[in-house]
Amino acid sequence: MEKILKKPESLKDAVLSYCPGCGHGIIHRLAAECIDELGVREKTIAVAPVGCAVFAYDYFNFDVTEAPHGRPPAVATGIKRTNPDKFVFTYQGDGDIAAIGMAETIHAANRGENITIIFVNNANYGMTGGQMAPTTLIGQVTETTPFGRDPKREGYPIHLCELLATLEGTAYLERVSIYNPQNIIKAKKAIKKAFQCQIEGKGFSLVEVISNCPVDWGMTPLDSIKWVEDVFIKTFPLGVVKDKINAK
């Protein structure tokens, strides 16, 4: 029998620590498939965040370093500036990239660092038990917004792609999701394009992946996927936010 679908070489043969129904497994796989297809596995140096993906080095089958919470864009800057021939990407969550690491994110983007960020937005701090994130929706109940996120108390969800789009240094920004096969295919295309952007030396690229967190949202996996489609992406509309890869 012919094997038509196999595990990407860029993924290790490991059991993921993610909760049942979590989107990280799919997103890891998409990143790994793209790296395989672009043939850059052996020159990849990835940066793991602090958050649910903190164990990324146990799952990805290429070189990965740890970084303090929120600092992956700075660590990636150090790696890439010192080794421009390597392929460098960070994998970060919403708290990591848009709360504690906002300064590092904005300035790496503004410098036009030739790196790629995969930003997984699941509207809460997953690893620590589901606290409010900068991307938590208005009215969303989390461990630290028991009455729902109230803009008067907690401000508004941050739209990172739109924020970064105002900076001259960014080349490619897209928001995608993985709540159904059609969108998973789109997400893969976006990640591949972002990676290609770096390989061609076109500058800073980021793909925001709207994902689900069933356990911390207190939902079944299926309900969480439905919530992504019905509610989450209404606040965070999908699509290309900026593309100047081919701009002169």
Add this chain to the structure above:
Amino acid sequence: MSKKVLVKGNVALCEGAIAAGLKSYFGYPITPQNEVPAYLSRKMVELNRVFVQAESEIAAANMVLGAAVTGARAMTSSSSPGISLKQEAISYMAGMQIPALIVNVQRGGPGLGNISGSQSDYFQAVKGGGHGDYKLIVLAPNSAQEMYEMAYDAFDLAEKYRTPVMILADGIVGQMMEPVEFNKPERKDFVEKDWHLTGCKGRHPRSVQSLLMKDGVLERHNINLQEKYKKISGNEIQFEKFMTDSAEIIIAAYGISSRIAKSAVKLARKEGLKAGLLRPKTLWPFPSNEISLLADSGAKFLSVELSHGQMVEDVRLAVNGKTQVEFLGKAGGAIVTEREIVAKIKEMIK
């Protein structure tokens, strides 16, 4: 002999690091270390090496982490308040065992303090600074020449033990112009180590981390770190002794204070007072044994610092009650004079 050049300590430091093969520098403006990023912003670019002015001290230290995890010689520099911000990355680098150089050209504190030279960050430098059980190798230059030499040697030390190294200078040593002999050979051609992240071509993937969650692994890691620190303590203590033989009073002083203390010793000797100087060049590891041996002779100790008494605690621990230990110091930009030191010596001899 190469010719001497008149430069500031901060510039001498840059030349030492460049000669040592510094590949990447990441900095942020703060007085009194501004000559370092200013000098390197031109020099590193001319040499086709990496210079980045970061958005913060935090980012600069994390850029160092990123550059150094690939095996490159990398450094950052700052002054006291900025060094507080770098503690996060320093703790990570200690845990991840990443060699790198962090330079603190100390200014007055606490808080924003002022921009005068000071030695109030001794505790922060030698007792940890960041979270967790770790040590930095801490070098204390007292001249522009030593800024050059210690910056040069720091990377070898860091790599030998896979640990971050701090140069604890001060605003006076950093700003003072002195003749310096740039006499070290240019270092290049570094060998890849088995932990460098370079892309996994032809080998298994690597990771460098301080997060060790599996049962007992972090405990083992901490034991290994402590064994490493023990080795460093055994091998790397550096100090200078000046007229300590038959001295009744031995001044312990490092950095700029040791320059003043040396003048005070000469002055005291002219007045027939038997004074000497013990100058730690490494603040960690600390020359505790040497101090203990000197205390056995019955000599009393006087710790002179531009602080309100920090290193004196380590002097007391080393003396361990065998003789008297006194302190003389000022902070916030004030300077101890040689006359004040001599007066204190007289008081102790009485």
